Amino acid sequence: MDGLAQAVERLGQVxxxxxxxxxxxxxxxYILAEDxxxxxxxxxAEGLSVSPAAISGAVRYLTQTRLVVRERRPSGRGDLYRIVDGDVWGTITRARIPILDHYVASLDEAVALLDSDSRGRARLVETRDFFAFTRREMADLTERWEEYRARQR
Known part of the structure; x- marks a missing residue:
């Protein structure tokens, strides 16, 4: 097994x-490690020695979760897949912030539907507070990451 295949398997497992x-x-x-x-x-499919059908479901998942970007080929025939240009992990992290906003809003709605003294409501409030905290921290983290990244260059 060559170095690329080993790297893909190790990172893939993690x-x-x-x-x-x-x-x-x-x-x-593979997309991260290959040139x-x-x-x-x-x-x-060729690079991973798997069937095209296996790739179809995988890229659907990766594009839905914003880990990979799908774009049209210039010829108009088929799609191309890539990671976001430049700051891969910062971009992925920033893309998660609206998801956390959605969690908080949904939890607010759910909390409003339950009795104020219910245990379930208390658990939902705790969950909402956690996601609100996480959202704020992620926004701060991406700013600190950008500053750190700039200093490293």
């Missing part, structure tokens, strides 16, 4: 252990 579906984890690891900027589904 991503899978953190909750990303196996094939999506492998595809994301090209953009990939067709056929190139991903």
């Amino acid at each position: 991503l899978e252990d953190s909750g990303i579906p196996r094939m999506a984890a492998r595809v994301f690891a 090209r900027d953009r990939y067709t589904a056929a190139e991903l």
Whole structure:
């Protein structure tokens, strides 16, 4: 097994252990570790030695979770997949902030529906407060990351 394949398998396993579906984890690891900027589904399938059908579900997951960007090929035939340009993890983290906003808003609505003295309501309030806190911290974290990244260059 060559270095790229080993790196993809190791990172893919870590991503899978953190909750990303196996094939999506492998595809994301491949896109991170391989040198090209953009990939067709056929190139991903060939690079990972898997079927195109396996790639289809993986890239669907990765685009829905904003880990990978899908764009049209200039020829108009088929799609290309890539990670976001430049600051991959900062961009991914910033893309999660609106999701946390949605959690907080949904939890606010759910809290309003329950009796003020119910245990379930108390758990939802705690959950809402956690996501509100996490959202604020993520926004601060991305700003600190940008400053750190600028200093490293």
